[in-house]
Amino acid sequence: MNDIIFSLLQVFGFVALIAVSVGIIELYLWSHFRYHDKNSIFFTSVFSFTFLALLFMNIGGLLSIKNFVIFMFWEIFLIYTSKKLIKGKNYLPYLLAAPAFLGLLALLLYPFLFQIYLSFHDLKLTTIMQWKQLGTIPFVGLKQYISVFTVPPLAEAGFFKLLFRTLLWTFVNIFFHVLGGFILALLLSELKIFRGIYRTLLVVPWAMPQVVAVLALRGEFHSQYGFINVMIKKAIESFPWLASIGVGPVNWLSDYPLLTCILINVWLGIPFMTVIILGGLQSISKSYYDAASIDGATYFQKLKYITLPLIKPVLMPAVTLGTVWTFNNINVIYLVTGQSGGTEQADILVSALYKAAFTYNRYSYSAAFAMVIFLILFMISISYSKMFEEKNTDKGAA
Amino acid sequence: MKRETAKQILIHLALISAAIICVYPLSRIFTVSIRPGDRVISTDLALIPDGATFLSYMKLLKETYFLRWLFNSLVITVTTSMIGVSLASTAAYAFSRFNFFGKKSAMIMLLSTQMIPAGMLILPLFLMIMKMNLMNTYLGMIIAYSVSSLPFSIWILKGYYDTIPKSLEEAAMVDGTGYVGAFWRVILPLSAPALSIAFLFNFTSAWNEYLVARVVLFSSKQYTWTLGLFELQGQFITQWGMFAAGSMLVTIPVLLVFLYSSKWLVSGLTLGSVKG
Incomplete structure (x- = not known):
């Protein structure tokens, strides 16, 4: 019981600390913005905050000439910008946005920069104690980046094999997500009654906690007790000729781990696309279809010339998002194959990264690996946005 | 009119099977959770198993x-x-x-x-x-x-x-x-x-x-x-x-x-x- 109380006190203390520091930061920025033109008050505020900063650095054990110089440079920068920026304008938006952006800076940008720093150094199980105590790690230059391409992150597959598998995984998943989502959305939109009930039932895979859904489905792929193999066995019992053409129970998890993961992820991802596409379909005016019917268009012509172009603006962002999510999906693969002794045949880039970092403790190597993955993803999203721009200008011209 | 009805019935059939695929794993978890302890692992596929009990919930808590x-x-x-x-x-x-x-x-x-x-x-x-x-x-x-x-x-x-x-x-x-x-x-x-x-x-x-x-x-x-x-x-x-x-x-x-x-x-x- 004591440990709960201790942890709760820690949490309350942290929340209070955040509240107080947000207050101090707001006061600090406000005094600089508010009095940037009144020299006497302005310098009072600068001096008092410099005093406060020295005090806090001393308490936190951060007091050093280097930190003080950094703080002074920051003061000069802030004074200069508040003179330039605020002059006659409203400074309230900066005060409003500051806490959120400081949070993003500290917990998104800083880790990202730290990752870059790590990728040029050598942090692993043997140097981590040194880093924890002294804060220094040996610099190794580009060595980690070279070994990303030459040393496999896990026991088996190397970088290019993983990259190929990732692209295959992403493409197959997105293809079936969009296809399945499109078919289900079309069926739902043609429906006359009970649409709400079906919609609710169909989003269950998306709504379930992913951990539960994946673990439960993994159970269904169990070679002896899983639903799929039980059904195969029952089918063979009733139709013995199936066995003679090679149908039989399959060791899904050990023989076809990637296929299993793909099947699970397709099941998980279709509802999202269905909902998005259904929203797009419902926004298309009926009059287009009526006009096409009068001109004698067939069902598939209507689909091709009316439905597809008109849901594209809804579909494309969803596909981009889905591509990024699928490319980065560690959850499904890790939950299916992540136990000790699990297979590595289903790993894609990100799950290999996760395992290399936390199963094999190769920190700096993983940091470099992560940067390479980030660059690949960056290029993919840039080419996607290029594609959109071209499409959009086409539409504008027509 | 008859053609329209047939179409609606087909759509309902397709959607019912899709809905079953979507909900089935959840219903399986439910079934397993109320199975008696000695038969947790079994190839039985009934929704409510014989001798259903909340023993697993008690044990979990x-x-x-x-x-x-x-x-x-x-x-x-x-x-x-x-x-x-x-x-x-x-x-x-x-x-x-x-x-x-x-x-x-x-x-x-x-x-x-x-x-x-x-x-x-x-x-x-x-x-x-x-x-x-x-x-x-x-x-x-x-x-x-x-x-x-x-x-x-x-x-x-x-x-x-x-x-x-x-x-x-x-x-x-x-x-x-x-x-x-x-x-x-x-x-x-x-x-x-x-x-x-x-x-x-x-x-x-x-x-x-x-x-x-x-x-x-x-x-x-x-x-x-x-x-x-x-x-x-x-x-x-x-x-x-x-x-x-x-x-x-x-x-x-x-x-x-x-x-x-x-x-x-x-x-x-x-x-x-x-x-x-």
């Missing part, structure tokens, strides 16, 4: 730390959501109502953070938490989670504030309050629905998180429920019944919350991209 896991998850999740929503609510107001230098680039920065895969930052966050001696604590988890949903929350809230007419604030300001007063007394109460959606989004994403928890928490008393269930399912096959019972207990509330909020979530996801 008595023999494991399940309630403790739920409590841990709850503390971590509620704290992160509160921090996330309060930071987002003011930042979104700045983006919705004011024009200021750097607004556009800040918005682009917010969107591009969505491109950084969350899995990529686990390693540096893990090392930072280790360096701060916060391994295996609630605090470490809260720090790791607190900003991950921030960009999305700002985005939804900005969209909602944009729909509130400016004249309301102006009226408040005529009555003698400043921007801050107008925000506090007019905008925040009016945007209660959007705030609760942002809260729910923060809540569910932290509630269902697994990967960060896996590396930060290592003693089974400190586990969140996701880690606990993984442990139950992974260790011994005899614990299938308890795993299923635990899954049912977590899934039902999450499912209800999701079905209630999904409409807004979807519009939040597509809002930015469609209106561009």
Whole structure:
């Protein structure tokens, strides 16, 4: 019981600390913005905050000439910008946005920069104690980046094999997500009654906690007790000729781990696309279809010339998002194959990264690996946005 | 007319089979959770098994730390959501109502953070938490989670504030309050629905998180429920019944919350991209 109380006190203390520091930061920025033109008050505020900063650095054990110089440079920068920026304008938006952006800076940008720093150094199980105590790690230059391409992150597959598998995984998943989502959305939109009930039932895979859904489905792929193999066995019992053409129970998890993961992820991802596409379909005016019917268009012509172009603006962002999510999906693969002794045949880039970092403790190597993955993803999203721009200008011209 | 009816029947048949595929795993978990202990693993496919009992639920509550896991998850999740929503609510107001230098680039920065895969930052966050001696604590988890949903929350809230007419604030300001007063007394109460959606989004994403928890928490008393269930399912096959019972207990509330909020979530996801 004591440990709960201790942890709760820690949490309350942290929340209070955040509240107080947000207050101090707001006061600090406000005094600089508010009095940037009144020299006497302005310098009072600068001096008092410099005093406060020295005090806090001393308490936190951060007091050093280097930190003080950094703080002074920051003061000069802030004074200069508040003179330039605020002059006659409203400074309230900066005060409003500051806490959120400081949070993003500290917990998104800083880790990202730290990752870059790590990728040029050598942090692993043997140097981590040194880093924890002294804060220094040996610099190794580009060595980690070279070994990303030459040393496999896990026991088996190397970088290019993983990259190929990732692209295959992403493409197959997105293809079936969009296809399945499109078919289900079309069926739902043609429906006359009970649409709400079906919609609710169909989003269950998306709504379930992913951990539960994946673990439960993994159970269904169990070679002896899983639903799929039980059904195969029952089918063979009733139709013995199936066995003679090679149908039989399959060791899904050990023989076809990637296929299993793909099947699970397709099941998980279709509802999202269905909902998005259904929203797009419902926004298309009926009059287009009526006009096409009068001109004698067939069902598939209507689909091709009316439905597809008109849901594209809804579909494309969803596909981009889905591509990024699928490319980065560690959850499904890790939950299916992540136990000790699990297979590595289903790993894609990100799950290999996760395992290399936390199963094999190769920190700096993983940091470099992560940067390479980030660059690949960056290029993919840039080419996607290029594609959109071209499409959009086409539409504008027509 | 007959052709139309036949078509409707075919559509219903197709959708019924799709719905069965979607719901079936959940019903299987339910079945396993009420099986008697000696037959947890079986090839039987009936929905309600012979001799159904709630023994697995009792065992789960008595023999494991399940309630403790739920409590841990709850503390971590509620704290992160509160921090996330309060930071987002003011930042979104700045983006919705004011024009200021750097607004556009800040918005682009917010969107591009969505491109950084969350899995990529686990390693540096893990090392930072280790360096701060916060391994295996609630605090470490809260720090790791607190900003991950921030960009999305700002985005939804900005969209909602944009729909509130400016004249309301102006009226408040005529009555003698400043921007801050107008925000506090007019905008925040009016945007209660959007705030609760942002809260729910923060809540569910932290509630269902697994990967960060896996590396930060290592003693089974400190586990969140996701880690606990993984442990139950992974260790011994005899614990299938308890795993299923635990899954049912977590899934039902999450499912209800999701079905209630999904409409807004979807519009939040597509809002930015469609209106561009």
